[in-house]
Amino acid sequence: MTREQAVQRHRELAEQIRRHDYLYYVLGQPEISDEAYDALYHELVELEKKFPELITPDSPTQRVGGQPLEEFRHVEHAVPMLSLDNTYSESELLEFVERVTRALRCPFVPMVVEPKIDGVSISCRYEKGVFVQAATRGDGRVGDDVTQNVRTIRSLPLRLLLASPPEVLEVRGEVYFPLEAFRKVNEERIRAGEPPFANPRNAAAGTLKQLDPRIVASRPLAIVFYAAGQIRGLSIRTQRQWLEFLGKAGLPRPERFWFCQNKEELLLAVRELDQLRPALPYETDGAVIKVDDWTLRERLGQTAKAPRWAIAYKYGSAKARTRLRSVTFQVGRTGTITPVAEMDPVFLGGTIVSRATLHNFDEIRRKGIRIGDYVFVQKAGEVIPEVVGVDVAARNGTEKEIVPPEQCPVCGEKLQWEGIFLRCPNLNCPAQLKRLLMHFAQRRAMDIEGLGEKLADQLVDTGLVQDVADLYTLQMRDLLRLERMGEKSARNLLEAIAKSKKQDAARLIFALGIPHVGETLAQELCRHFGNLNRLAQASLEELQAVPNVGEIVAHSLYRYFRDPKNRRRLERLKEYGVNFQCLERRLPVGPLSGKTVVITGTLSEPREEIARKIEAAGGRVASTVSRRTDWLIVGENPGSKLQEARRLGIPVMTEQELRRMLS
Numbered sequence: 001m002t003r004e005q006a007v008q009r010h011r012e013l014a015e016q017i018r019r020h021d022y023l024y025y026v027l028g029q030p031e032i033s034d035e036a037y038d039a040l041y042h043e044l045v046e047l048e049k050k051f052p053e054l055i056t057p058d059s060p061t062q063r064v065g066g067q068p069l070e071e072f073r074h075v076e077h078a079v080p081m082l083s084l085d086n087t088y089s090e091s092e093l094l095e096f097v098e099r100v101t102r103a104l105r106c107p108f109v110p111m112v113v114e115p116k117i118d119g120v121s122i123s124c125r126y127e128k129g130v131f132v133q134a135a136t137r138g139d140g141r142v143g144d145d146v147t148q149n150v151r152t153i154r155s156l157p158l159r160l161l162l163a164s165p166p167e168v169l170e171v172r173g174e175v176y177f178p179l180e181a182f183r184k185v186n187e188e189r190i191r192a193g194e195p196p197f198a199n200p201r202n203a204a205a206g207t208l209k210q211l212d213p214r215i216v217a218s219r220p221l222a223i224v225f226y227a228a229g230q231i232r233g234l235s236i237r238t239q240r241q242w243l244e245f246l247g248k249a250g251l252p253r254p255e256r257f258w259f260c261q262n263k264e265e266l267l268l269a270v271r272e273l274d275q276l277r278p279a280l281p282y283e284t285d286g287a288v289i290k291v292d293d294w295t296l297r298e299r300l301g302q303t304a305k306a307p308r309w310a311i312a313y314k315y316g317s318a319k320a321r322t323r324l325r326s327v328t329f330q331v332g333r334t335g336t337i338t339p340v341a342e343m344d345p346v347f348l349g350g351t352i353v354s355r356a357t358l359h360n361f362d363e364i365r366r367k368g369i370r371i372g373d374y375v376f377v378q379k380a381g382e383v384i385p386e387v388v389g390v391d392v393a394a395r396n397g398t399e400k401e402i403v404p405p406e407q408c409p410v411c412g413e414k415l416q417w418e419g420i421f422l423r424c425p426n427l428n429c430p431a432q433l434k435r436l437l438m439h440f441a442q443r444r445a446m447d448i449e450g451l452g453e454k455l456a457d458q459l460v461d462t463g464l465v466q467d468v469a470d471l472y473t474l475q476m477r478d479l480l481r482l483e484r485m486g487e488k489s490a491r492n493l494l495e496a497i498a499k500s501k502k503q504d505a506a507r508l509i510f511a512l513g514i515p516h517v518g519e520t521l522a523q524e525l526c527r528h529f530g531n532l533n534r535l536a537q538a539s540l541e542e543l544q545a546v547p548n549v550g551e552i553v554a555h556s557l558y559r560y561f562r563d564p565k566n567r568r569r570l571e572r573l574k575e576y577g578v579n580f581q582c583l584e585r586r587l588p589v590g591p592l593s594g595k596t597v598v599i600t601g602t603l604s605e606p607r608e609e610i611a612r613k614i615e616a617a618g619g620r621v622a623s624t625v626s627r628r629t630d631w632l633i634v635g636e637n638p639g640s641k642l643q644e645a646r647r648l649g650i651p652v653m654t655e656q657e658l659r660r661m662l663s
């Protein structure tokens, strides 16, 4: 290939990939299979290997590649990033309309209603259509340069889809953690003994503050834009025009917005958005109402903090108000410190609560919570209540700041910061051991009935158990020394411990509490390696070859099994007769390992035959399309499954493509 041909092909490939990224990540309407996409991408990578001079910062291959940073550089915003005033009722909203119309001396000023996206504010700068910088809001005037991290967000175009892009374009919006992915990440974190993120916003903030862009790339952040910063070489007159322009430029924008020409329409729009909220891919805690005409906005101006031409309308949710008396610090299984609010008891959602999670210090700072404050508590998701805000008006000046502890409240070790989390690095910390014991014994792990919080506390406090392996050396006479332990319960416990030795090794792998290893992954690891010994000896490359094991998880496993203390633990467990074998039927390993495939339409062979081949390649055949489906194989006259797969964004493969994959 000549250089000229290479230049030409490079341009074609980059353009096609950009278009397919847009179709897939922004519109959610892919036109080609993942296979076909991978082929294009692979060709581009190969081409750039041969002609490295063709690599530009906006090439689709340049999303990840940055090295971990020491710290973020500061960026001064060309146009300050303001915040918004809030309203909490329709009457307050109408007061805002009054203020605007009075100031402009019009009967009504057309407005646009958009969802208020609860993410992390971001400003992205494009010069001549090429993405050059992303910055967080910071204090509104100066923010952090998070360009490397934002580059990894797949719905962000690295180059605008415009033939003649403006000289300078700063687009402002929100980085968010898609709800579906948030649930998954938190489930995994809980199973792996890590503190769950407080909410999607916190997950997005925590991810964006990572100094290592590779970690950011491994999390499915998304982005959406709604406002403008500095603009040169483009004239926009209204918000409607602006939103239309964003769409044309390939920039993600809110999927719904309302143009309102009178108060009635405005109230209807706000109510309709409230109905629609559960269906949106991000959390919305309200609506943003904006004057549509940008010239009128200038006439309205702004206060030091917020524009006078826009307002946020917050939707309410059931909360209780009570007094925060003190803050305690809980040490998790992996040593993470969680601040817990100790409050005056209050009735909330059917129960009385007196403790609530404050999640982490980033959340405390963001919400401005102090000891002595009247706070609002809300039930988070299922059970754990959380402190969501402060009744600032109720302050009397005696409130005290919440200071992060310097030492572990349990073992006294000096604590370390890891991003937004504070952690106790002492692996022998009794708090960590107690939690590990409970994790080890829980039903989904080794299933040792009778070993709950109280017993774990006693076993650790008396020194009977200094490592989980010590469980298997416990004797009747040891247990009888414990408080409230009769002969019968001691015997039952010893039996339960003995029985646990026979559990499948997948449960043992999960029970060990290796960071990042949840229940599902433990099963996959167990099946893949067949037994715990082989897993413990695996090299980094071998670990990374397991489906669903990325760089971070592989390192975590590798580090765990290289630690002499952990090796000793495994040796002892084996010595005491704990089962290390995978008892489940091993699925064959192949190109479809761990993948769930659904078939629709008529294929050239009977379905059973195709299903057998898929299973021989490690895959599983399911009958209905769901979010868990990895591929849909499409034959002739496909049924409704194809529509469903398109709706869910699940990649589609023809029979031919399947054959190519299997060969």
Ligand code: IVH
Pocket: 081, 082, 083, 084, 114, 115, 116, 117, 118, 120, 121, 122, 173, 174, 226, 227, 288, 307, 310, 312
């Ligand atoms: S417009 C000049 N539109 O909410 C301010 N903001 O609480 C322009 N936000 O700082 C902001 N969704 O980070 C605007 N559709 C939307 C929004 C939105 C979320 C955020 C934004 C703002 C914060 C204020």
